Amino acid sequence: MLTAVLRHVLLTRPCGLTFDIDGTLSPIAPTPEAARLFPGVASLLERLRPYARVAVVTGRGITSAAALVGVDEITYIGNHGLEWAEGLPEHHPIRLLPEAEAYRLPAQRLLALAEQYLTPALPCAQIEYKSIGGTIHYRRCPNPAQARQQILELLREPAQESGLLLTEGKMAVELRVPGLNKGQALQRFIEQYQLRSALFAGDDTTDLDGVETLIRLRQEGSCPAAVTIAVRHADTPPRLLERADLIVEGVAGMAALLEEMVTFLESEAGASSPGWQEKRA
Numbered sequence: 001m002l003t004a005v006l007r008h009v010l011l012t013r014p015c016g017l018t019f020d021i022d023g024t025l026s027p028i029a030p031t032p033e034a035a036r037l038f039p040g041v042a043s044l045l046e047r048l049r050p051y052a053r054v055a056v057v058t059g060r061g062i063t064s065a066a067a068l069v070g071v072d073e074i075t076y077i078g079n080h081g082l083e084w085a086e087g088l089p090e091h092h093p094i095r096l097l098p099e100a101e102a103y104r105l106p107a108q109r110l111l112a113l114a115e116q117y118l119t120p121a122l123p124c125a126q127i128e129y130k131s132i133g134g135t136i137h138y139r140r141c142p143n144p145a146q147a148r149q150q151i152l153e154l155l156r157e158p159a160q161e162s163g164l165l166l167t168e169g170k171m172a173v174e175l176r177v178p179g180l181n182k183g184q185a186l187q188r189f190i191e192q193y194q195l196r197s198a199l200f201a202g203d204d205t206t207d208l209d210g211v212e213t214l215i216r217l218r219q220e221g222s223c224p225a226a227v228t229i230a231v232r233h234a235d236t237p238p239r240l241l242e243r244a245d246l247i248v249e250g251v252a253g254m255a256a257l258l259e260e261m262v263t264f265l266e267s268e269a270g271a272s273s274p275g276w277q278e279k280r281a
């Protein structure tokens with residue numbers, strides 16, 4: 001049974017339904033390429049489309065996000081808010097925020113440095129290149145704590161010198177454009193579609209920006225119906241669990257909630273459809 005808050009969000013229009021991907025819609029996998037959406041999620045996203053503006057807001061680059069999600073006519077916001085597309089990139093252009101351009105070369109230099117050092121010194125690490133910046137994964141390293149340390153020690157200073165942001169995700173160190181995050185991306189999305197209600201679900205540190213932004217927009221009244229969801233795993237940051245309005249248990253819990261949301265929206269639409277009038281006529 002959906003909470004009253006969730007029902008209110010779903011029935012306030014225009015509505016935006018936004019989701020992180022890894023750890024929220026898809027279970028964490030050994031590598032980015034091995035990740036798959038939880039069964040049924042793609043079709044649930046498609047069924048949400050008639051009722052809301054649906055978006056995925058992810059640290060992945062858009063091409064990788066779109067390959068994983070594969071649903072057209074939803075907004076893809078990639079690389080922590082840097083890349084935007086209004087559907088699958090084969091049908092919709094990818095737009096990069098112009099202010100990020102200045103970081104392209106510095107980021108390339110740092111990733112080249114990482115490649116040069118890590119290939120021989122830490123072959124278990126994997127570099128995921130993005131349009132600007134990238135992620136260095138150490139999930140497959142036999143000693144993850146030591147690998148993390150090596151990566152951070154290598155990149156901390158040069159990142160600081162070039163003004164790039166070095167943040168941490170799940171078994172990963174991310175090289176990012178400063179000043180961009182999921183909170184800003186959500187605010188931009190809400191303004192772009194003039195949304196009166198919004199939902200955001202996530203499971204990691206970077207999702208906290210999204211949660212805090214929705215809480216602020218709700219308090220300020222610019223998005224009065226807003227709800228935030230934390231997806232609980234063993235490694236979900238306690239602060240995210242504390243700040244979110246609702247908690248679901250793992251990706252399976254998120255998928256079950258999506259199913260309930262779709263069922264509710266479809267039954268509400270059925271209840272207000274003109275079907276009964278036709279029979280009486």
Ligand SMILES: O=P(O)(O)OC[C@H]1O[C@H](O[C@H]2O[C@H](CO)[C@@H](O)[C@H](O)[C@H]2O)[C@H](O)[C@@H](O)[C@@H]1O
Pocket residue numbers: 020021022023027028029030031032033035057058059060061128135137139169170171172174204206
């Ligand atoms: O914002 P998200 O959609 O949660 O993206 C964050 C990062 O997710 C991906 O890495 C994570 O998931 C991988 C696949 O399950 C896993 O192997 C890795 O250890 C996790 O850190 C993605 O590859 C990154 O680019 C994203 O920034």
